[in-house]
Amino acid sequence: MQKIRTPYLLLLPGFAFLFTFFILPIVNLAQTSTQTPISGGDTGQYEQTLRFQNYIDAFIENREQFGRSFVYALIATLLALAISYPLAYAIAFKSGKYKNLFLVLVIAPFFTSFILRTVAWKQILGEEGFVVPTLRTIGIISDSTTLTSTSFAVVMGMTYNFLPFMTLPLYASIDRIDPRTLEASGDLYANGFTTFRKVTLPLSMPGVVAGTLLTFIPAAGDYVNAAILGSPNTKMIGNVIESRYFRIVDYPTAAALSFTLMAAILILVTLYIRKAGTEELV
Amino acid sequence: MxxxxxxxxxxxxxxxxxxxxxxxxxxxxxxxxxxxxxxxxxxxxxxxxxxxxxxxxxxxxxxxxxxxxxNPCGAPEVCNALVNSINIGLIVTVFSTILGTMIAFAIGRHKFRGRSTSNLLIFLPMATPEIVLGASLLSLFLTFHINPGFWPTVIAHVVFCISFVVVTVKARIASLDPRLEQAAMDLYANEFQTFRRVTLPLVAPGIAGAALLAFSLSFDDFIITNFNSGTVITFPKFVYTAAARGIPAQANVIASGMFFLALAIVLAGQIVNRRKAR
Incomplete structure (x- = not known):
């Protein structure tokens, strides 16, 4: 009897907490999203109605920012994957006794405040940094081209900020690969590329799936990079939600946008996991 | 030739x-x-x-x-913000590590009905963008007329830290050799003794790592904090607000100091682990 109860007792406090402060808020958010302003009330006063039109209005008004969020997040995720995969591979297979040191180095930058690092990028890529004058001297960019306040800067910032979320799961799954499978592949006359395509990549798929999800999800909801490195033309859905909440005090629209964002991400994630065929994520 | x-x-x-x-x-x-x-x-x-x-x-x-x-506190507010962030981070670390470790043991060590639902409930906060977590909690607090501030921020941080603690500790539990516990039982240790003398020391590095992760996630969080902290200023919030008019160099001092401190803690942990392994 005792044994059957143990796991439930262990789960109880944590799940009670998550129910109160994660599930209930989401339900509350759903309610808020269909509210309408009280006629004659002050700004910020809303009453509970079931106005689902809020969703359509919010989406149509902000579809550009929605699209941008998903495109930026997708590009940042692919870039992070391209940068991280060789890095994770090198740490797992080519770094010998320095493996742990390199792992610490991957995480280390993230002990410095992430906002300060983003601001640092802004200054490095800005007019007074060293990148722009160098590129101008070489002639890669023209004198009038700037790097900050562009979508390039925003995507680069996101790629940078979410990189360890990609590198660490990739490393975890590549490190688990038995090097003998790679040798066996070579013995069977596969060249380097074939070995990678047929052995390494499939065996590291769980890491690829986990890494892309852990990068894509925060990137799609991010607004800090767009706020610091971008311009009004690079606004993402996170920026809209933030300003609806704090500057315009339009809670229903903000809630509808948040809910749409979460639903869109959950659907994409489910489809992706199905397609990639790894149910065992967490 | x-x-x-x-x-x-x-x-x-x-x-x-x-x-x-x-x-x-x-x-x-x-x-x-x-x-x-x-x-x-x-x-x-x-x-x-x-x-x-x-x-x-x-x-x-x-x-x-x-x-x-x-003179790292030379700029107005900067040390106040740092102290707030450290306080929030420490409380969040304690709560999320305890709650998360319990969940990790339940899921990692027991087979019970509702196990996959539990896994889903742990995965969901990680699959929810921070802005949605932050906004939904704020909307809950506003509905119940609770003002955003120190404790709402702590609660909000614990919500997203728990999942990371569970995942980290669960991975450690999964890597344990079950024969070690069986051996303890064979030597007439009861369940509690086995847990305290064998299981817990073996899982401890995982718990320590999870605690460190929870602290750094909480310390560096901006989005969720921005929604739920009201007038309380944390270090990331200070930097973000200051970015518009120019960040004082003291913020760089504090961020660099945190960097070297964290690096020292991680490296020290690795050295201790290596000594133990010998």
Whole structure:
């Protein structure tokens, strides 16, 4: 009897907490999203109605920012994957006794405040940094081209900020690969590329799936990079939600946008996991 | 024959080809060097500008000084924000580590009905963008007329830290050899003794790692904090607000200090682990 109860007792406090402060808020958010302003009330006063039109209005008004969020997040995720995969591979297979040191180095930058690092990028890529004058001297960019306040800067910032979320799961799954499978592949006359395509990549798929999800999800909801490195033309859905909440005090629209964002991400994630065929994520 | 050809060809190898060969052999090293350079450029920049004799806005290099390091609280509010962040981080670490570790043991060690639902409930906060977590909690607090502030921020942080603790500790539990516990039982240890003397010490590094992760997630969080902290200023919030008018160099000092402190803790942990392994 005792044994059957143990796991439930262990789960109880944590799940009670998550129910109160994660599930209930989401339900509350759903309610808020269909509210309408009280006629004659002050700004910020809303009453509970079931106005689902809020969703359509919010989406149509902000579809550009929605699209941008998903495109930026997708590009940042692919870039992070391209940068991280060789890095994770090198740490797992080519770094010998320095493996742990390199792992610490991957995480280390993230002990410095992430906002300060983003601001640092802004200054490095800005007019007074060293990148722009160098590129101008070489002639890669023209004198009038700037790097900050562009979508390039925003995507680069996101790629940078979410990189360890990609590198660490990739490393975890590549490190688990038995090097003998790679040798066996070579013995069977596969060249380097074939070995990678047929052995390494499939065996590291769980890491690829986990890494892309852990990068894509925060990137799609991010607004800090767009706020610091971008311009009004690079606004993402996170920026809209933030300003609806704090500057315009339009809670229903903000809630509808948040809910749409979460639903869109959950659907994409489910489809992706199905397609990639790894149910065992967490 | 072929050796002769090689010898004959050797002196005529051009530097370009020689470089190409060296490059091919060391490609992966060159790549690692470039990747780490990319990772560390903004850190180095932040560190360098902590020595800038900048006055109020730390935008352009004006000269070397140690005064920022000698007086890290010199800028208004900056240390207040740091203390808030540390307090929030410590409370969040304690709560999320305890709650998360319990969940990890339940899921990692027991088979029970509702196990996959439990896994889903742990995965969901990680699959929810921070802005949705932050906004939904704020909307709950507003509905119940609770003002955003210190404790709402703590609660919000615990919500997203729990999942990371569960995942980290669960991985450690999964890597344990069940025979060690069986051996303890065979030696007449009861369940509690086995847990305290065998299981817990073996899982402890995982719990320590999870606690460190929870602290750094909480300490560096901006989005969720921004929604739920009201007038309480945390360090990331201070930096974000200051970014508009110029960040004082003291913020760079604190961020660099945290960087070296965290690095020291992680390296010390690794050394301890290595000693134990011997």
């Amino acid at each position: 072929s050796k002769k050809i090689a010898e004959a060809a050797a002196p005529t190898i051009s530097p370009v080809i020689r470089f190409r060969r060296w490059f091919g052999r060391n490609l992966i090293r060159v790549y690692m060097f470039l990747a780490f350079t990319y990772l560390f450029i903004p850190v180095a920049y932040t560190f360098a500008f902590s020595f800038n004799d900048s006055g109020k806005s730390n935008l352009v290099w004006k000269g070397f000084t140690l005064s920022n390091w000698q």
